[in-house]
Amino acid sequence: MSTPRFLALPPGVSPQRVETSVGSFAALEALPVRGVPERWPALLVPGYSGSKEDFIAILETLAQAGRRVVAIDMRGQYETKGPDDPAAYSCEALGEDIDAVADVVGAGEPVHLLGHSFGGLVTREAVIGGVMKPASHTLMSSGPAGITGTREKTARLMLRTLPEVGLEEIWASRLEPEALAAGVPDEIVAFLRRRLFANSLTGLVAMAEEVLAAHDRLDDLCELDVATLVLYGEHDDGWPPALQAEMAKRLCAECVVVPGAMHSPAVEAPETTAHALTRFWNTAEHRLLHTG
Template structure:
């Protein structure tokens, strides 16, 4: 579970709705406070129990480099509605949403794509299918295949408990105690509860099954040839850091380890994360334009 540090939108950031051919998506849009976007845009995709708010701490800094930056709720997450059809929440189906979103946001321009955690498993589907021109691709605290370790155990517990006890049980027995133990402020705890109960139960079930069973697609991704960054916290408790480092090697990708961060670098070390993304994006653009 990603825990935003704050919910107040900084200057240059606003809530928007993005209408596409596959539905309307809730998003946060960041633009430079002064001047106009001169660089290619970026699309940020959150993890399984996350939302666009997980990127609030980096949005203004990223936009100030001269970009339009969009963070979205995926289908069935928080403020983006979703159907009761399980087929809508597979990695392939959600990846198709990302293709359409990217084309809607960027038009004919290349776009920088970032997928956090489960969002990495989703976004790589859009990169692999080759229908959208991406300027670069970042896997943030994601992995080559199904999640492992403590977060895998949490996912399996969710699949067992949700059908029998529902969201209330998940919140009161797991997520709320975790947030309180971490000293999360009351207003953020209230937001986390609201976000959890706004998610599609069908979507949560299917997406959890997807993150626990995802195949290794590194070979497919490596063949695409898009500039790739693997970024993760040194204390990541999702995919182990050594597994992500090996994934970066297999992808011939740049690799950035964020000191002091765990599974949510954009929340836990926003300035370091934003600087790494901006540097990588600028270099990728220079290579494509040379």
């Protein structure tokens, strides 16, 4: 679970709804404070049990580079409603959602697509099977297949105990004590609770199954001519850093390691992360515009 440092929206950032052919998605939209966007837009997709708020700390900086940036809640996450059908939360189904959202966000322009953690497993489905070809694809703290390490244990715990004891017990016995022990401010703890309980229970179970059982699809990604960035924290406790570095090699992708960060670079090192993304996006745009 990512822990936003703050919830107040920076200048130029506002809550929105993205209306698509497959439904309405809650979003945070960042625009340059001065002037109109001059570069291609970006779409940011959160991880398991996360939300658009996980990107608050980088939205203003990203937008000031001259582009519109949209972070969303996926189907069943926080402020985006989802059905009780587990099939709606497969990586493939969620990837189809992202393809539809990108079509609206891009409005005819290529879109820079970023997936954090489980969101990376989803965005790769949009890239592989979607209609749109993104301007670039960033895998942030994600991996080639099912999650490993400490966060694998957390996902298995959720999968095992959620149907038995419910969210209230999991929050009270584990998640809240962990947040308080880490010194998370009271207002952020209150937000984390509100966000967790707003999630679809069906979605939480189905997404946990997906993040644990995901298959390696790097060969499929390699066949596509899409500029790719693998970005992760130096001390990532999700997919091991060495595994993500190997993934970057297999994808012939650029690789950025964020010093001092763990599984959520956008929260733990926002300026470093935002500048790395802006540089990569600008380079990808330049290459596309000059090579056709």
